[in-house]
Amino acid sequence: MPVSFGLGDIVRMKKPHACGENRWEIIRMGMDIRIKCQRCGHSVLIPRSRFERLIRAVLERGGTVDEGQDGVSD
Template identity: 70%
Template structure:
């Protein structure tokens, strides 16, 4: 199985868009849970890593680090 690669401060695309209409999210916390922030309305969501990996489609922008 191909493991998805992502890092802190990357911008990712999720399978379903946020209710505000934006589909791009920035990863702001990583650990057992991952917190992502919507780039449209600044709403943040905390979800388990396993659920995040399942719902993430692709990495759009890599972090500068």
């Protein structure tokens, strides 16, 4: 069953980063997903298809603010 994820979520991946951390924050979504290591801050760009295979769990849901077209919060 696929795991649902969103911008700002903290996720656990199949393999840890070289620094030993296994918590990643999703900082960009599209055809590719950019994730940032929570320990060292290194970011990695992964194709969505590969990311969906490597994700294991969503540890924390990120809180995003809905913004209007002009970029001002409602």
